Amino acid sequence: MIYNPNHEMVKKEEHSIKRELPPQLNSTPPPKKKIRNDGISTLLTPLSSSPTKIIEESKQKGRRGLGFTFKNFDDETTEWDFDNDPAPIEEEEVRRCPPNNHIEAPLNLDEMREWIKLGLKKKVIDDEIEFCDEDILKEMLNGKTVFDELPQKEMEEARARSNVYETIGQSIFLNRAALKMANIDSVFGRMFTDPKTPNNQRPLVHPDEPFYFADICAGPGGFSFGFTLKGKSDFALQKFLAGTSETFDPYYDVKDLDCDGDIFKSENIDALQNYVNKCTMHNGVHIVMADGRFSVEGQENIQEILSKQLYLCQFLTALSILRPG
Template sequence: MPPAKQTAEQINARVAEAQSQIYQLEYDRSTSKVVIEPDTWIQIGHRKNTIADETNFCEAALLDNILQLKSSLDEVNVQQIRKSRLMSNPFEVSKGEFMTRAAIKIANLDAMFDWGLCQLSDGSDSEKELLYFVDIFGGPGGCSEYILWRNGGWNAKGFGFTTKGDYEFQPEMFRVGAPETLDSFYGHNDNGNIFDPDNIRDFIDYVTQQTDNLGAHLVICDGGFYVKNNCQEIISKQLYLCLALLAVSVIRPGGNAILKVFDLYTPFSVGLVYILSKCYARISIVKPVTSRPANSERYLICQNRLNCDRTFSDYLYSINRVLWDHKHSGCDIQHIVSAEVIEKDTPFSNFIRNSNNYLARCQIKGLKKLIAATTDSYKPEPMDQKLLQSTLWRLWKLDHKSNLSSIADDKIKYAADYALQFIDSKTINLFSAPDVSINTKKSLSKLFGNPLEWNFIPVDVTANQGKSIRTIFLSKGNGNVYFFDQNEKEWQQVKGFQLILSPRTIIYGEIVEEISIKDNKQKVVNALHIIDAIMLGGVNVRSFPLSKRLDLCNKFAKALNRPLAVRNSTTVKPVPVRCKELLPMMDLDGFFNNVSINQLSSGTKVLGCDVQSCDKLESKRFYIPRGLLFVRHSQHSMAGSKMSERTLEFGKTFGSRYLWIWTKTSQIYSSAQCFDVVKEDNLVYRMDFDEFVAKFEKD
């Protein structure tokens, strides 16, 4: 009688047993700081092509056994090895709905560490704060897809750094999440070569600037080179180095790193792990069940970045520069930390040796099983694959659907039908209502009543013309964005520039012209400025208070923005996405005091609202405000003897808007500047608002 297939309980027990051995290292941080001594740490030698003699950090018999077993597979064809690998691995699971198995492995690791790696910590303000992550050498993007899916899409922002070509990111192929918040960056030389020091420096600077100089929360790498011989660690040497360099350069204090490595036998690799152990509160070496047992793959998990000291970052950068400049030399760097330093650190040297010996024994078992599976007499272990998959999916919390699948959204062909999933016809009719223009000061008190109930927003678009429009925008994802044509009362596809928004998004905004000037040269680019929102990437925000809606819009815009995409030779060059600043009506003077005066290349001087620019080739960037849009955020009423306040949802706020258009410069003069201005009856002036606010404060 054949053996019975295993139950869900037995599968869970086997997973727990297989992953029970996690090698971790934590230090007493009160010990003295490590001082780098390049003269004694760095050792140069001839370039190696074998690891057979690397037995300082692994038992010689174990390493010799592994190399012999791997060599015995050299004559087996690739197809047979793949078939045997599937038969010999009881935990061989599919990629499910994700684009690659990399996503499943990261989910497995995330579960092993109690979901503390790929999401914001409990103490953070997750409603306002983005999870920033860096995906290195991760094409086509399975790791990024998992992190974005786990965080609900636009709650996370990824920076992809990988070589163009075979290793390039393909976010358009994501199957369970929206790819819009993954920003692929290819560095100074626009080739994504992660070994190139210029690319690395450019990437570090870019991530730092995009994260408000704090750094990312997570660095992740599940990439690697396919190597058939026994030199994988040697060939991957500079990849290891660059992973460690980025793990100490772009991570904020408290951040984590998930780094896939292979053998860790050479002094060079061990030195990298040593340096990481001094930069993080805890490091672990693990092999999850999703990592195939016959290979040497393992994961280095670094938790809680201790500080942003640049000492190790600069040291590793200089080593990479040497390797890059001498890549064709017959000599190589063999040690980056002296053997004496490592041997004196008994907890660390034991940590490396014990993990290497344990994983070597596991790999020997896996290799023997794989070799046996290449024979005709091999009988695979009985396993109900559907039960295995469903059990592991529950264990790793993968058993729920994404709410942001743009592939599913593409099935709804027409924008009008798509919009009706989220809003009703009454709301769509509201979109057709034009702004109410303020054209007489006599109406200010009647229009606004209580100025404490109102905010204002500077706008560039006072009348829709060409690409410059202020209206409602709808996104189906994958670049399919529509705007509501108020004249035709229908949805029109955005054309003429690339506007990238997450699917299931409905926002109110304007396409403005942003201007940058340097060396008397003027550049104008279109940008989307968000004013308000109904849906943000599948999240219904319409009933939130206006201030909260704008906080979420700001987070949404930060996640989507790819400010330097125009410098990459890619087909996707989206326009910038920003969120308007919401200002109280009582602070009109503060707004006018903070606007800048800019001189265009023509010599004309104009008002400017400055916006952030991440391009070092630009001095600054601004747009010209041509009016103020006033919107109501709340309504006060008396309830007995007490005053109550009711916040307004999107429809009420949108329906309340008033537009103050500036057709003459004198309209925005302060009272002190207007002593000789002849006011026109059909225009409203800044001093009219000053009088209205002063009267309210007096009353």
């Protein structure tokens, strides 16, 4: 028997090595952990009957309630094919009304007075089928009705996406209305920048006279004469820097009235006519533009019949201040 003074140290090393061995090499297997039956592990097992589909992406929009959808707007599977609806790039064609050779008897004042009908304010448009097809009118109204419950913000965003020219924005002009004027000027042979007589034989504006332009029911801008409502819709000349404000002459109405710029009042129309005649030596203005409107929120389907009085007054005012030719 050989005495080993380091025997005790070797024995300790063997025990330490044995404890450091992996569990599969140890003689005694580690105890199994008891699974808690709390339902969580059951949901994650492939053999369970719990749903295993991927959670769908939330389609929540704005501040709507969770799961709330608008009728007729919950179908988001439709994909728009822009190839079937390309943006027009060709030049616009002016389609004029064909000449009418039918000669009618001249109108008299008594006959025109019979056209005036007095009654209650009309708030129904379904029977306005004298100049349009009834089925087309109903289809249009149904198409507009679906937007009644759509929030204003989403309505504006959808309208911006549907307009292929929306990215143009204001371009180099003050606002989009001026951009429309530039388009009209181009299509109709520079009727604003180089106006000519109907037969295009001579310029409409003489070299020694200014170019008179009237904007009826206008907003902020820079024209020769302006006729608009006072208050929040009034002109803001201090914000218009594209031209001098001295060439702009705002006019509202008869000084003896409320000075509100209401074009519905015949006194205001007559006063504007007299003012234009005085400033133009009874010649009138060269061009008149009218783009008045008012809010029809909640009554979008009948905005045409609500606005017909405004359109009529604008036409009447334009004819009263335009010069011949």
